[in-house]
Amino acid sequence: MLKPLNVGMIGYGFMGRAHSNAYRRVNNFFDLEHQPVLKAICARSADKAKAFADKWGYESVETDWRRLLERKDIHLVDICTPNNTHAEIALAAAKAGKMILCEKPLALNGPEALKMVEAVEKAGVPNMVWYNYRRVPAVTLAKKLIDDGRLGRIFHYRAKFLQDWTISPELPQGGTALWRLDVAAAGSGVTGDLLAHCIDTALWQNGAIDKVNAMTETFVKERKHNLTGKVEPVGIDDACAFLARFHNGSLATFESTRYARGHKALYTFEINGEHASICWDLHDLHRLQYFDHRDQGLTRGWRSVHVSDGDHPYMGKWWVPGLQIGYEHSFVHQVADFLEGVAKGKAAQPDFRNAYQTQLVLDAVLASAKSQRWTEVPKG
Amino acid sequence: MLKPLNVGMIGYGFMGRAHSNAYRRVNNFFDLEHQPVLKAICARSADKAKAFADKWGYESVETDWRRLLERKDIHLVDICTPNNTHAEIALAAAKAGKMILCEKPLALNGPEALKMVEAVEKAGVPNMVWYNYRRVPAVTLAKKLIDDGRLGRIFHYRAKFLQDWTISPELPQGGTALWRLDVAAAGSGVTGDLLAHCIDTALWQNGAIDKVNAMTETFVKERKHNLTGKVEPVGIDDACAFLARFHNGSLATFESTRYARGHKALYTFEINGEHASICWDLHDLHRLQYFDHRDQGLTRGWRSVHVSDGDHPYMGKWWVPGLQIGYEHSFVHQVADFLEGVAKGKAAQPDFRNAYQTQLVLDAVLASAKSQRWTEVPKG
Amino acid sequence: MLKPLNVGMIGYGFMGRAHSNAYRRVNNFFDLEHQPVLKAICARSADKAKAFADKWGYESVETDWRRLLERKDIHLVDICTPNNTHAEIALAAAKAGKMILCEKPLALNGPEALKMVEAVEKAGVPNMVWYNYRRVPAVTLAKKLIDDGRLGRIFHYRAKFLQDWTISPELPQGGTALWRLDVAAAGSGVTGDLLAHCIDTALWQNGAIDKVNAMTETFVKERKHNLTGKVEPVGIDDACAFLARFHNGSLATFESTRYARGHKALYTFEINGEHASICWDLHDLHRLQYFDHRDQGLTRGWRSVHVSDGDHPYMGKWWVPGLQIGYEHSFVHQVADFLEGVAKGKAAQPDFRNAYQTQLVLDAVLASAKSQRWTEVPKG
């Protein structure tokens, strides 16, 4: 019999759905000791919470997250609220002894994140941050190829996350759907929202970043604010590009924007090593491009690996070779790994401490954009 | 409150999983009147049925499908067994007044299929065949573009379904996992297994086929049989290619094989019309290639449409633009449409009668391969 | 010092340009014993011949090809006239002891081609047919990989040549630019014009074809004729598709049309072998797609080989790795190989006899389309 692991979800937006979906599906495909149970959904609006509970099968509803934390029947708290609320909830949840899964970015900045790290470590509760892209099978495979030494010495790392959904100046900021444009709720723009993903993946694949040099831009300077109803200055960065030097000597460029026509969610990275190179692109997420210079010269070329075979990461759990899975499956994988970690007493990554590193890079990026200088990333 | 619709599933293989997954997920994403309930799983082995029930949450287990049909609490029977058992089960299920969803191909041949059509029509029960690829969003979009007249007069239709998993002569035939290689269980090889999909899509998109001219081949002439333990002749077609003429005057080529190195499940079609052309490929299923000659000359080109926007078929129900769904979602869409049909009293397609047309084309293809002549497809 | 080899060109159309260009360029890039000299251009219109001579540097002009053949200073005759004139000119040129390069298809049909073969063999003159695509570096590389046994036993061969330039019914037939639509001048439509290329490549790569089964269609039944000024029936095939069985046991599909929107000159082939597969496409002619199943599983994928390295066929003669050459270079390569053959006394391929095989397949295809039956290809 599977052990029930009762989930209390806070927030019911896009991520609330993605995580709920993952909890509901994981046991159909993965052999685990635990079974997540959708115990309670928490949202300020009782109506919306109720509707969400009906849709997803949550057993109960809360409208105050502090109440949720008091409940004995909740084992795990999942924080899917805007960035500026992560810290307060997480600190309380740690105190309450709950396992904590927190949406990314972990916090508004490094110091805030550090408090969260210290809280969960002090409480000794399992914790994890939803940097889900590590567990797209092609990305996991890329990591394995790097760890196996296939690339040799790394010379270059490039990552981009390009979108185009905020080009219209008519788009307002703030409120439920658009809090990502509101600096008070989001902390930053593309840097915390999109580059955070790129940095998490990059640190995992290529080690520490020593220093960065960034520029940011806000193309649309003011937008109507949904909460005040007034036109207000836009405080977030619409675009951010930075140069970086990794500790291993490799050079990097990172870029993100929401003003790149034609790209809905083009998260892409490329890594060039002494022997081999790797490319990946979220728009065709099941493909890994791999070039190995050690291939015989006449037939050397970029290989388009359709990461759908049974021996590819996670894929043996799903369908048959050639058949794709999608975006949402990365969350299922993350839940599976988290539950396996819980069963074995070994933290699934990225835990809060690991995600804190990303926060330090984000801070350095934003500081550099401001100072217009190379900025060192402190060691976490 | 959603009305429960109790499912009795027969078979627990690859398709048993794909369908169970669809029933479990559909209400999380689609607004429907009914909610499928996983009431009973039926398989000859009680152990295997039990394990499957635990994995997927079926409430009960049956080991005799006739018992399942007798149960009053079962509203819908889903037939996921090998092809040679479809007819017998379906005829009985119709008699028992159950709704019936049947895996493709509907039957071993046209006459058998016709009996099934007549049975469900006589019984007046909702029925459908799992030609799931119609509901990959890019394929549904292709159909819409054709129906909207974007292509104009159609000149050419091409479809292929290429795999490479049976090249090794060491692979045995027969038994649970490999019944598709056993002519007694499968009826035919790639023709019924893979070309059936191509034909279903083609008839739906491009109308009736008048005549066909086929060749088939069995590359590996004998294989060990898992049921007898002896090396036995292989009765299925390993490969099949055919020419066809559609009733609308367009010319077609169809091909399928399990001997095409490098292709796991390359189902692809291309349609060339007077004004525009369309291409699709299951290996990158969320992309539709579209060429419109009416585009201004300088910038005319094949458009790679990432079918992931909110106004693309079905996509508004899932995540956000740019994020992919996968193979399994086509089944969720089919269940959603079926349930909507049940609610509205309008049959979702392809129902048995519609799928019967595909059966007639399959028969003509196999007959042509035998006679080595052009063979007319009778009107169903 | 290079030995001059004096060229007399008959015809000044598209192919007259392509060949002239090849003669002018070959010695800049290839080390050869001979140097083609553009001695005379022959065309019925003196004005047009003169203009062409000025453009390309021909030293003299003729308006009667019989006069050209009488000239002692002409070593080589290049036949670039419509298909229905090839035989007469070639027979006379052979009699006159000239080397002969003839545009494809060699003749209107097999018997005519056979006379040409016998004539050049009797005369003992070097001869070659301009099936230029064999010498696109990626295609030559494909041949090498096959000959090296990389693919193992061949299961499937597929070739297509798709265009879209005759969809408009307003396009007339006949005359200088449009003789390819006039059956009297061209002999057939896409079969002789486009499938001839596919068949030449296929026979070269995959050996003899035993039998074929074809269908043809003429979508636009009548067009204005440029020579008569009247609307006349269209005698050519607008589209042709055929099934084939190769002598080595592999199955094939071939297709060509001028009614495929979005394709200007999509000549593509794919070969599936036991161990490896190959794909190529004229629209991106420098790329060869190669899949090798013997690659390690995790990183197995289609390799996009950019055939531009110094050790790729012919490429060491041109620029540096990564830089492309184009369509016209295949003709330069063919001249280089022809001249090397002349120097070594070894016939460059395809010579007339070799091209005669293609003619026999073309005849069988057209006969099959007429009889609607499988038709055997006689051994040449």
Place this chain on the structure above:
Amino acid sequence: MLKPLNVGMIGYGFMGRAHSNAYRRVNNFFDLEHQPVLKAICARSADKAKAFADKWGYESVETDWRRLLERKDIHLVDICTPNNTHAEIALAAAKAGKMILCEKPLALNGPEALKMVEAVEKAGVPNMVWYNYRRVPAVTLAKKLIDDGRLGRIFHYRAKFLQDWTISPELPQGGTALWRLDVAAAGSGVTGDLLAHCIDTALWQNGAIDKVNAMTETFVKERKHNLTGKVEPVGIDDACAFLARFHNGSLATFESTRYARGHKALYTFEINGEHASICWDLHDLHRLQYFDHRDQGLTRGWRSVHVSDGDHPYMGKWWVPGLQIGYEHSFVHQVADFLEGVAKGKAAQPDFRNAYQTQLVLDAVLASAKSQRWTEVPKG
């Protein structure tokens, strides 16, 4: 009759071949008033000059470029020597009243380039720098689309030029073939060699760059020097990446390296505008990727424009739609435009003054890499 324009070429390396090829071919395809005549090739080694002359049809040989400049029969001097010799030759050639075509980069730095600009302007001689990529048809088309306002306000510009040919530490520096690794001859590494191309194209397409922020790296610190025979420090930059801000408000990233496995000559740019985006890649140089947000939503996608139609820039001069040209044709186009400029008395671009702007950006990039600060680009 065409007017002869006598060319004196200095240097016989890779670029000597590319330019000679262009002079020889231009009149076969373009209608011009002038015809380049290959009058003299100049190289220090008489033997090598003679061999080159034989290969390409130069009428005479010089071993001292000052002698070449003295010759009255030379109208145009083409400078294809290492970068550190451009200025001296160009100044003398201007004084001698010759037209001057100079390989890129124009000079070792801005001040040197300025002297060259002043010299040719004072002498009033036609002049041009071989930034050939502007005249790849797809790149020219991109420029046209921008100028036509298709993109609207530009938000982002990205360019990369990636190669992988210097990864081996065994590769020496200096001498005939490898002077690009020798800082004395080349001035810089990838910055002057590769980024110069990117910058030239970018300034042309997107206007002036206001400031840059760069990092460079030399991965292999010392290499054997071919001229001294000793292992010596490597003075060039192996890789360079920089951030930039254009005067029009758009943000840019530029990167070049010779350490990117899998890329032979991947020059690529992407431009994101308010309405549309454009991508191009030298490895598939005849394709332009174009996304137009104004396309109807359902069929919106990146268009892969095969830039081979008769109305595409320059393409009407070559073959027929669908057939590619290659790298070398960009030089033919540049000669054609230069000659047309000479005939019309209008300078073809980039002339020396225009190329001087690129030099100023290069200087700022190298200065920024050194100072590790944002560096303004002076107005030229």
